[in-house]
Amino acid sequence: MWFSSSLAYTAAICTLAGRGADAAITLDLTSDASIKQAAASAAYNMMSYYTGNHTGDNPGNLPAPYYWWEAGAMFGTMVNYWYYTGDKSYIDVTSQGLLSQIGEDYDYMPENQTKTEGNDDQGFWGLAAMTAAETKFQDPPDGQPGWLALAQGVFNTQAARWDGANCNGGLRWQIFTFNNGYDYKNSISNGCFFNLAARLALYTGNSTYADWATKTFDWVNSVGLMGSDFKVHDGTRIGDNCTAKDNNMWTYNSGVYLLGAAAMYNYTNGSTLWQTRVQGLVDAGQDFFTDGVLFEPCESSKCNIDQKSFKAYYSRWTAATTQIAPFTKDTIMKRISTSATAAVKTCTGGTNGNGCGMSWTTGVNDGSLGVGEQMSALEAIQSNLVGSAAAWVSAVKGTGTSEGNADAGSDQTHDESKVTSKPITTKDRVGAGIFTALILIGVVGGSATMMISE
Numbered sequence: 001m002w003f004s005s006s007l008a009y010t011a012a013i014c015t016l017a018g019r020g021a022d023a024a025i026t027l028d029l030t031s032d033a034s035i036k037q038a039a040a041s042a043a044y045n046m047m048s049y050y051t052g053n054h055t056g057d058n059p060g061n062l063p064a065p066y067y068w069w070e071a072g073a074m075f076g077t078m079v080n081y082w083y084y085t086g087d088k089s090y091i092d093v094t095s096q097g098l099l100s101q102i103g104e105d106y107d108y109m110p111e112n113q114t115k116t117e118g119n120d121d122q123g124f125w126g127l128a129a130m131t132a133a134e135t136k137f138q139d140p141p142d143g144q145p146g147w148l149a150l151a152q153g154v155f156n157t158q159a160a161r162w163d164g165a166n167c168n169g170g171l172r173w174q175i176f177t178f179n180n181g182y183d184y185k186n187s188i189s190n191g192c193f194f195n196l197a198a199r200l201a202l203y204t205g206n207s208t209y210a211d212w213a214t215k216t217f218d219w220v221n222s223v224g225l226m227g228s229d230f231k232v233h234d235g236t237r238i239g240d241n242c243t244a245k246d247n248n249m250w251t252y253n254s255g256v257y258l259l260g261a262a263a264m265y266n267y268t269n270g271s272t273l274w275q276t277r278v279q280g281l282v283d284a285g286q287d288f289f290t291d292g293v294l295f296e297p298c299e300s301s302k303c304n305i306d307q308k309s310f311k312a313y314y315s316r317w318t319a320a321t322t323q324i325a326p327f328t329k330d331t332i333m334k335r336i337s338t339s340a341t342a343a344v345k346t347c348t349g350g351t352n353g354n355g356c357g358m359s360w361t362t363g364v365n366d367g368s369l370g371v372g373e374q375m376s377a378l379e380a381i382q383s384n385l386v387g388s389a390a391a392w393v394s395a396v397k398g399t400g401t402s403e404g405n406a407d408a409g410s411d412q413t414h415d416e417s418k419v420t421s422k423p424i425t426t427k428d429r430v431g432a433g434i435f436t437a438l439i440l441i442g443v444v445g446g447s448a449t450m451m452i453s454e
Helices: 002-017 032-047 068-085 091-100 119-134 147-159 187-204 207-222 251-267 272-288 307-324 326-345 371-388 426-430 436-440
Strands: 184-186 235-237
Touching: 032 068, 032 371, 068 091, 068 119, 068 307, 068 371, 091 119, 119 147, 119 187, 147 187, 147 207, 184 187, 187 207, 187 251, 207 251, 251 272, 251 307, 272 307, 272 326, 307 326, 307 371, 326 371
Parallel strands: none
Antiparallel strands: 184 235
């Protein structure tokens, strides 16, 4: 399978090169064909950074300076790319990437990453697998677990880590005690868990997942990481009994809770409680737009490698929200279309003349090029096809066929003593969790100073 995957990927690159890869991207939102063409160019540029299918490289990994979690996020985008455009060029390489990192226990804790990965890192891979199940992406080959089973494996391993002994609950950022940030409970780790639980509830109809989703959302509110205004703060420390907060706000934190809340709204057949929460998160998201164009708060100073990809997930999750909470469609799609139009105007950089920039509010390429920038532009562009995309499938509706395993990962503890039996290498650290390097110098969330409130 992997040999044919490499051939397919090479063919895709050659095909896209013939589609005008050396011309600036144009976008006509009234034409699905134009949207697909623009998405194809952005996808080509993004995947040109991927080296996992090269001889001697590891499938599923991005080269430095990108961390392991972003590769999982990228393959989630490529599942979406196939889902929205119908382009099969990258199916095999996407499947290869997602399956190469599932680990020995089928829970996205592979030996080459376990010592340094955090709950958020694992969560992004689990969410990519969940998207594959929901969109009916190509099933894994015989002998491999199904996409649903992989998502369940991530959920089960994380549910076992729920830390009721500190701050009355929540997931820690890091999994093991020896990693910096083990005393930090962040919104994205808990948000990925909440999002996954809610979507598993919607897909399977199993109320246990819904109970966990509700429990997580309520904890995030009780500890003050999300207030009555539905603005999501980055995280809090156990040492302060979770009273002090890092008040940095990022698009992806808002987006991950929005889609999870939308899944719960749909699961509960449109309950008033979850509708209020969805609407509150949609309204709070307005803070991330200038003249209708999406921006990341760090753009006013300097965004790090991780932050350059955050807008991708916000676009991805808000677009999906319109499918399962249709009352949000008008507001969200106006934002997406305006942002996509602005994003494409920045796609004039790089050697081929159509690399997309980081900041979309200026109308020109800002010189920032990379995986995150391309992924963000791609998700903004292809999200305009959500209205014509097939509805998510599910076991409840009888349309979902992905093989599941409700017990996946439930018997795996990933004992810390076994994990530490092998020294952490420089190569391991390249795959470390989001913001680890910043934590080492006492900065949380990527700002110049840590913003604390009591």
